[in-house]
Amino acid sequence: MKNWAGNLTFSAKECIEIDSTSELQSIVSKASGIKVLATGHSFNDIADTAQTQISIKNLSNEIEIDATNKVALVPAGMQYADVCRYIEKKGWALFNTASLGEITVAGAVLTGTHGSGSGNPVLSDCVDGIEMVLASGDLYSIAREDSEEFPGFVVSLGALGVFTRLRLKIVESFSIRQFVYENIGIQSIAENFDAVFDKAYSVSYFSNWKKNTTGQIWMKFLDDNNLPQLPTVWLDGNIANAKQHPVKVNDPSPCTDQMGTSGKWLYRLPHFKLDSSPASGDEVQTEYLVDRSHVSEYIAELSNIGDEIADRVYATEIRTIQSDDLWLSGAYGRQTVGFHFTWKKSESLANFLAKIEEILGKHAGRPHWGKLLSTSQEELAGRYPKYSSFEELLKKYDPSKKFRNSFINRYFINY
Ligand SMILES: Cc1cc2nc3c(=O)[nH]c(=O)nc-3n(C[C@H](O)[C@H](O)[C@H](O)COP(=O)(O)OP(=O)(O)OC[C@H]3O[C@@H](n4cnc5c(N)ncnc54)[C@H](O)[C@@H]3O)c2cc1C
Structure with a gap:
């Protein structure tokens, strides 16, 4: 199987479509190496693994909108096009989009994908809370308001666990x-x-x-x-x-x-x-x-x-x-x-x-x-003031290194 651009052939020994959160937990807990492949729109080996590659697109297609708090709980494997259409139908909007709607919410958020606008941050910035499966197979939730680690979890390159749902800030449709x-x-x-x-x-x-x-x-x-x-x-x-x-x-x-x-x-x-x-x-x-x-x-x-x-x-x-x-x-x-x-x-x-x-x-x-x-x-590490703090998160949340792949090994060497 190849990525969207066809410049990379994935090396996974197996590819599994996950149908339920309990199945996901079980597969993650038993895996020695595992990565999610979303729509494969990345051009490098960030989504590759020699072990188990999974798709979570069948996990859920339900979006919950909390109008009081202006947030939407969105399946992480959903494509932006579907998210945008749904929340617009309910009278809401995301503050910005990338250039296309094919990519998934988690795939975009995890790589710091962005649109344009001097007053518009990266798409990841509207993530307010994350539900995920950790390396142990346990469910874990983290929210901006209750953890200092949260800013390290959002753009985390798929290296801390499998995101299952994301709470996104929404605004009234415009x-x-x-x-x-x-x-x-x-x-x-x-x-x-x-x-x-x-x-x-x-x-x-x-x-x-x-x-x-x-x-x-x-x-x-x-x-x-x-x-x-x-x-x-x-x-x-x-x-x-x-x-x-x-x-x-x-x-x-x-x-x-x-x-x-x-x-x-x-x-x-x-x-x-x-x-x-x-x-x-x-x-x-x-x-x-x-x-x-x-x-x-x-x-x-x-x-x-x-x-x-x-x-x-x-x-x-x-x-x-x-x-x-x-x-x-x-x-x-x-x-x-x-x-x-x-x-x-x-x-x-x-x-x-x-x-x-x-x-x-x-x-x-x-x-x-x-x-x-x-x-x-070496160059990359010097360009992110919180690089070593992120490496601490890798040590803490993926001690068995199952979310590592060649990409993560190449750029994060101190864990
Ligand atoms: C035609 C095209 C246009 C683009 N336009 C833009 C643009 O306008 N702006 C911009 O900034 N970028 C743009 N990109 C880049 C693109 O947004 C990123 O590469 C993005 O990561 C692709 O998302 P994806 O859903 O395909 O994720 P993938 O490429 O499949 O995965 C990306 C990473 O996320 C991980 N991952 C995915 N889902 C999960 C999950 N649920 N849990 C844990 N890890 C997960 C994967 O393992 C991998 O590490 C574009 C790319 C293409 C091909």
């Missing part, structure tokens, strides 16, 4: 209007970074970094009374009057509606419609989450190798993310910018990634845990 500006050069973005990225609820800049070419700004505005008057010409570009795909030459029909038509959050915040797949899987991705205060330096250095990047990518995206307190989150403790690359598969990519890492790893830039990364353990 609407979004999405506009695209095209023909915007990267220099304009560098010179007007705050003006661009703080202009709307969620903003993304797509380009291929080629010198003297331009890109698109996608802006998602809250559809409220504060919607600004948008000029038809802005910076060095113009507002698009036809629907766009992030890769200009591609068919835009899978993309969510643009040109300012109002739509509910779940039909506008993801770049791609909930029932469509953004791509065939013939790609791999890398992303670095960097300190926003150094953004001009990163843009200047990436621009210097812009033509080399353009030769290798389908698309790239810049997003902003609000600071959080989750120990292994890419946005831990600082306002963050995400530099994302959707690469064409190629033999020479690994060498080129080292070049990207050299630039974006500066000032403690952190790689996305679910994408390709070339950072060494």
Whole structure:
């Protein structure tokens, strides 16, 4: 079996679909090595194991909404598309989404998956409580309000146990209007970074970094009374009057509606419609989450190798993310910018990634845990102030090391 991108063949000796929590507890307690495979949208071996790989998608499909406390108890193995549709039907919303709805809630939360918005933290940040099965097979619940360890559990890479249900903070349903500006050069973005990225609820800049070419700004505005008057010409570009795909030459029909038509959050915040797949899987991705205060330096250095990047990518995206307190989150403790690359598969990519890492790893830039990364353990450890605290959690909650795999062994060596 392979991951979504097909760049990794899993090495599990068995794959089991779990049907009940008691079955899950029994399998976990007896296993010597075990990992959950969710939708396999990660590009590295984070979900791999040589032992037992399990799917929990059949565990439950019931969502409970607590309107008084504004939280939803959600099955961890449920895909965002299903979660979003259900809670919208009940009049509620999540504060943000990733670019697509196919991924599961646990898979996204555990890797610090994010959307965009200077005031929007990673999706993991709306987790308020976790229900899980520990290595012993025992059920365990942990909530933000009653444990100092909680910020270490949320983005925990599947290394502390199997998440079964997550309590997510919800907000009242809202609407979004999405506009695209095209023909915007990267220099304009560098010179007007705050003006661009703080202009709307969620903003993304797509380009291929080629010198003297331009890109698109996608802006998602809250559809409220504060919607600004948008000029038809802005910076060095113009507002698009036809629907766009992030890769200009591609068919835009899978993309969510643009040109300012109002739509509910779940039909506008993801770049791609909930029932469509953004791509065939013939790609791999890398992303670095960097300190926003150094953004001009990163843009200047990436621009210097812009033509080399353009030769290798389908698309790239810049997003902003609000600071959080989750120990292994890419946005831990600082306002963050995400530099994302959707690469064409190629033999020479690994060498080129080292070049990207050299630039974006500066000032403690952190790689996305679910994408390709070339950072060494030593470098990585120095970029997360709570790295050793997380290793203490590994020691305490997985003493028999059954949730270890090659990925965890590579990056967490002191437990
Ligand atoms: C087309 C595409 C678009 C993407 N867009 C974005 C984006 O907009 N923003 C962004 O930040 N990232 C994005 N990603 C990356 C993606 O969000 C992450 O790789 C995410 O982890 C994938 O979720 P998944 O459900 O497929 O989990 P998997 O890849 O299957 O698993 C991820 C990790 O979580 C563990 N895990 C999963 N479920 C459980 C559980 N219940 N209990 C314990 N451990 C568990 C797995 O063992 C593994 O360690 C994208 C990826 C793709 C392929």
